[in-house]
Amino acid sequence: QSALTQPASVSGSPGQSITISCTGTSSDVGGYNHVSWYQQHPGKAPKLMIYEVSNRPSGVSNRFSGSKSGNTASLTISGLQAEDEADYYCSSYTGTNTPWVFGGGTKLTVL
Amino acid sequence: EVQLVESGGGLVQPGGSLRLSCAASGFTFRNNWMNWVRQAPGKGLEWVANINKDGTATYYVDSVKGRFTISRDNARDSLYLHMNSLRVEDTAVYYCAKDEDWANDYWGQGTLVTVSS
Secondary structure (H helix, E strand, O other), rough: OOOOOOOOOEEEOOOOOOEEEEEEOOOOOOOOEEEEEEEEOOOOOOOOEEEEOOEEEOOOOOOOEEEEEEEEEEEEOOOOOHHHOOEEEEEEEEEOOOOEEEEOOOOEOOO | OOEEEEEOOEEEEEOOOEEEEEEEOOOOOOOOEEEOOOOOOOOEEEEEEEEOOOOOEEEEEEEOOOEEEEEEEOOOOOEEEEEEEOOHHHHHEEEEEEOOOOOEEEEEEEEEEEEEE
């Protein structure tokens, strides 16, 4: 099972919006709505930001939103803030006997 | 408050073995699938293995099949990862994570496994 494809880096200025893409195949992202997104600050454990494509866990800011079209899922962060600077990972269910796969990660820089 | 606390990491020689543990609290452990996810130094996240609620079904990433075994003890609210025939490329921080709604909603702080001679 190959890793999902994410851009290595994205950047934006405070207050702007950015979108991170996560491209898979019809066997993972395109085949199921079990796509989630994680935020990871340096030296810290990952934190769940979005589950089931577009659902936010309790306590996660509504500036974070998720969507999916075909084999590509997206995470959008609006009103960028300095504390959003982190690595972001997508994950998808694959329905195989290797049921989960992560993306390679995207480093978000807030300029 | 949900807490996941990993332990058991350390330095081991190639070909050696190690057992990681994850102590869970703050939720009904037996009601959730559980995952192990690892992160090599400076690299991304990699899903390693998961186990169903009663421990009767387990799944692994291809690179660890036949070498790693995930297990759980619901009476002790604990998750384990038995790692044999360790390789240099298994060097990573290993996280245990709670599965909820098809996502990992809580993660431990991780335990570092270093495979080196």
